[in-house]
Amino acid sequence: MKELYVYILKPVLFLFDPESVHDFFTWTGELLGSFSWSRKLVNYFYGYNSRLVRPVILDGLIYQTPVVLAAGFDYDGRLSNILPAMSFGGVEVGSVTAQAYDGNQKPRLTRLSKSESILVNKGLKNEGVDSLIKRLQKRKRSTGYFVIGVSIARTNRKENSGIEAGVQDYAYSFKRLNEENVGDYYTINISCPNSFGGEAFTTPDLLERLLSALKNIHTERPVYIKMPINLPWGEFRKLLDVIREYSFINGVIIGNLNKNYKDLRDKTEAPEEFIGGLSGLPTKKLSTDLIRQTRQYCGDNFTIIGCGGIFSVRDAQEKINAGADLLQLITGMIYEGPHLMKEISEGVRIKK
Numbered sequence: 001m002k003e004l005y006v007y008i009l010k011p012v013l014f015l016f017d018p019e020s021v022h023d024f025f026t027w028t029g030e031l032l033g034s035f036s037w038s039r040k041l042v043n044y045f046y047g048y049n050s051r052l053v054r055p056v057i058l059d060g061l062i063y064q065t066p067v068v069l070a071a072g073f074d075y076d077g078r079l080s081n082i083l084p085a086m087s088f089g090g091v092e093v094g095s096v097t098a099q100a101y102d103g104n105q106k107p108r109l110t111r112l113s114k115s116e117s118i119l120v121n122k123g124l125k126n127e128g129v130d131s132l133i134k135r136l137q138k139r140k141r142s143t144g145y146f147v148i149g150v151s152i153a154r155t156n157r158k159e160n161s162g163i164e165a166g167v168q169d170y171a172y173s174f175k176r177l178n179e180e181n182v183g184d185y186y187t188i189n190i191s192c193p194n195s196f197g198g199e200a201f202t203t204p205d206l207l208e209r210l211l212s213a214l215k216n217i218h219t220e221r222p223v224y225i226k227m228p229i230n231l232p233w234g235e236f237r238k239l240l241d242v243i244r245e246y247s248f249i250n251g252v253i254i255g256n257l258n259k260n261y262k263d264l265r266d267k268t269e270a271p272e273e274f275i276g277g278l279s280g281l282p283t284k285k286l287s288t289d290l291i292r293q294t295r296q297y298c299g300d301n302f303t304i305i306g307c308g309g310i311f312s313v314r315d316a317q318e319k320i321n322a323g324a325d326l327l328q329l330i331t332g333m334i335y336e337g338p339h340l341m342k343e344i345s346e347g348v349r350i351k352k
Helices: 002-013 018-032 036-046 129-138 163-179 204-214 233-243 281-298 313-322 331-336 340-347
Strands: 056-058 061-063 067-069 090-096 109-112 117-120 147-152 185-189 223-227 251-254 303-307 326-329
Touching: 002 331, 018 036, 018 109, 061 147, 067 340, 090 129, 090 185, 117 331, 129 147, 129 163, 147 163, 163 185, 163 204, 185 204, 204 233, 223 233, 233 281, 251 281, 281 303, 281 313, 303 313, 313 326, 313 340, 326 331, 326 340, 331 340
Parallel strands: 067 090, 067 326, 090 147, 147 185, 185 223, 223 251, 251 303, 303 326
Antiparallel strands: 056 061, 109 117
């Protein structure tokens, strides 16, 4: 199946618009997840061997494998029934916002194949938090453990770009999800580079304003912060200092897209002006270095979820060795194929 994807299926898929391919696979995955026979068929090819995989227990949640589908792929929560059959231990749906948004102008996804990256400029396209809540409430829980996290961002509209409006936007989604008991954990995405006004809450004082508002909303679930990866360590550390002051925050996800086009392996693929963040390989070293520095700085009682540039078992192990407790990926699956999650689940060694 690996060779079939790499040498036959991927070259064909890469002839088509990446967003159209994404929409097709979302539709197909939702359909396959609707029937027990189709879930079993997918599991036959892509399911992990349970004798080779030890579940990960993190902040009271049980992940059957250490691999989670990162936010940005299943942004409307349609794939949670099929993903366990593909060796995912969880999914982070979203990012979801208080209001629905159609996304930035197309093209919103561009493959940069020589650099093993995707230029992402979706602009937080999603159906809104209330729509997501209704869909997830209808989902039937399967046997076993499968964790569903929800990534929360600020609605990508001009009227929401002000600081106070942005805080209220985050707070509305956070409050509604907690009121309806939807989601196993929540991520506060402060670092989406593709929204109106940019990364508004990635300075210590503004992050303080956001978290001081969210702390007044009762939650019994783990909460994480999705971190930017282009900040120098000194500035990144200041954000960690703010985060650690709030007991309702369990840790961080490191990290989000890379905004520096100079990090592309093939510089000729870079657009002339900024039109989105880079996923995949350009994020690999930045995220791993920040994971290592964060673990050394914050110690063991602080959750770190590693995300960025995972294309192999070796890449995954580097994140774990640097200090990550759990892994998230998207781009590696697109470039390497749906067998990747099984390989990582069976091959990576999680620290106890």
